[in-house]
Amino acid sequence: MDVLSRPLIDRTLPLLAEGYAWLPNRMRDTPGPVVRTRILGRPALALRGPEAVRFFYDERNVHRHRAIPEPVLATLFGHEAVHTLDGVAHRTRKSLFLPLLEPGRIAGLVDRVTAAWDEAVPAWSRRGSVVLFDEASTVLATGAHRWAGIPLDDADAEATARDMTAMVDGFATAGPRHLRARRARSRQEERLGRLVGDVRSGTVTAPAGSVLDLVCRHRDADGEPLDEKTAGVELLNVVRPTTAVAWFVAFTAHALHKWPEHRAPLADGDMRFTAAFAHEVRRFYPFVPFLGGLAARDLYWRGEWVPAGGLVMLDVYGQNHDESLWGDPYAFRPQRFLERSAERDELIPQGGGDPGAGHRCPGEGITVGVLEALAVRLARTEYTVPEQNLTIPLHRVPTRPHSGVLLSGVRPPAVAP
Ligand code: HEM
Numbered sequence: 001m002d003v004l005s006r007p008l009i010d011r012t013l014p015l016l017a018e019g020y021a022w023l024p025n026r027m028r029d030t031p032g033p034v035v036r037t038r039i040l041g042r043p044a045l046a047l048r049g050p051e052a053v054r055f056f057y058d059e060r061n062v063h064r065h066r067a068i069p070e071p072v073l074a075t076l077f078g079h080e081a082v083h084t085l086d087g088v089a090h091r092t093r094k095s096l097f098l099p100l101l102e103p104g105r106i107a108g109l110v111d112r113v114t115a116a117w118d119e120a121v122p123a124w125s126r127r128g129s130v131v132l133f134d135e136a137s138t139v140l141a142t143g144a145h146r147w148a149g150i151p152l153d154d155a156d157a158e159a160t161a162r163d164m165t166a167m168v169d170g171f172a173t174a175g176p177r178h179l180r181a182r183r184a185r186s187r188q189e190e191r192l193g194r195l196v197g198d199v200r201s202g203t204v205t206a207p208a209g210s211v212l213d214l215v216c217r218h219r220d221a222d223g224e225p226l227d228e229k230t231a232g233v234e235l236l237n238v239v240r241p242t243t244a245v246a247w248f249v250a251f252t253a254h255a256l257h258k259w260p261e262h263r264a265p266l267a268d269g270d271m272r273f274t275a276a277f278a279h280e281v282r283r284f285y286p287f288v289p290f291l292g293g294l295a296a297r298d299l300y301w302r303g304e305w306v307p308a309g310g311l312v313m314l315d316v317y318g319q320n321h322d323e324s325l326w327g328d329p330y331a332f333r334p335q336r337f338l339e340r341s342a343e344r345d346e347l348i349p350q351g352g353g354d355p356g357a358g359h360r361c362p363g364e365g366i367t368v369g370v371l372e373a374l375a376v377r378l379a380r381t382e383y384t385v386p387e388q389n390l391t392i393p394l395h396r397v398p399t400r401p402h403s404g405v406l407l408s409g410v411r412p413p414a415v416a417p
Pocket of ligand 1: 237287367
């Protein structure tokens with residue numbers, strides 16, 4: 001039977017049921033790293049591998065406009081966000097985020113986040129136990145706001161962090177988690193849209209050169225400033241994912257619990273090992289399952305076909321666990337990144353390609369920098385991990401250790417890190 005006449009049963013339900021394992025399972029059943037299927041009523045082609053990354057990020061093949069379903073826009077990214085743009089409109093909007101790649105900006109954020117962490121840990125000590133995921137998200141939201149020049153009262157930090165994580169937690173489900181995510185987004189878009197209005201009217205001053213300042217002054221490809229709602233959406237596209245580094249902090253604690261031999265080199269401040277550890281956390285643990293765009297024209301990949309307008313999916317989780325790239329993909333082994341570098345189109349937890357030219361995450365340097373700093377702090381902190389459910393269910397997207405990683409008897413390091 002040729003590819004065109006193969007029946008294509010819609011696979012949206014198995015996807016929702018199997019989560020991270022769905023595409024890798026389908027890939028195992030096919031001779032090459034490509035799967036032809038049907039998702040959300042559209043014919044779809046799923047790819048993986050460094051060459052597939054280059055194919056996927058070539059705008060002549062795949063575009064993003066109208067590619068992201070409304071429930072994902074209404075929770076995770078926001079309507080009219082940079083994620084939804086192509087061509088000149090995308091490049092112009094993306095220029096707003098490219099300064100986030102500068103080492104000086106990354107260092108500034110790392111300083112703010114580590115200061116917030118050091119302020120918070122003594123209070124964790126006074127409590128019997130804390131859920132690390134929740135505490136880390138509050139620390140990250142606090143640090144991100146201070147660095148971005150966005151006012152946030154300490155009293156509001158926890159609720160704001162809960163909104164940030166809710167938007168990520170609820171994008172891929174129906175039901176209460178999804179409704180929570182929609183409400184969180186409306187609340188935060190309204191808060192930040194109002195702030196943009198206040199800055200522009202002179203009621204509030206944005207620190208010169210801060211993210212808030214850049215967003216308020218940005219002009220899109222049409223020469224117009226962002227309307228208040230879209231400006232709020234893009235401010236959220238900085239503070240929300242920075243807060244979401246809490247997922248990787250929880251995974252870090254999980255890794256240190258399961259493989260305690262990694263604690264000493266982190267605590268000793270071995271910088272090469274710390275960088276390798278951060279990459280391995282991002283590779284090994286499940287966060288982004290796959291990425292999607294629409295075929296800009298009829299496309300063929302490795303003999304499989306998808307018509308113009310069909311869905312093209314990049315199998316992110318599958319590629320980060322592809323035996324042909326990693327050898328022993330299901331072993332947590334930071335040393336692999338001492339033996340080899342993290343190649344641009346091989347390690348793709350935050351997308352592939354060039355962040356300046358395509359949709360790759362502009363926050364990768366921030367994520368790695370913050371994760372390194374917090375992994376070292378966690379390794380230097382004394383605590384116990386009481387009996388709890390640390391399983392990471394692969395059918396749940398996004399997933400995390402079930403308990404959020406409960407820590408008890410937290411004792412800050414005697415000497416400041
Ligand atoms: C895009 C993952 C942290 C800002 C993306 C994409 C992924 C991703 C998979 C989409 C790539 C694509 O569509 O091809 C992550 C993960 C993070 C993280 C797992 C860790 C928690 C950050 C941070 C920031 C950020 C810290 C900013 C401070 C963005 C923006 C985009 C994006 C603005 C849209 C880029 C575009 O469409 O051109 N991220 N990200 N992310 N990320 Fe991140």
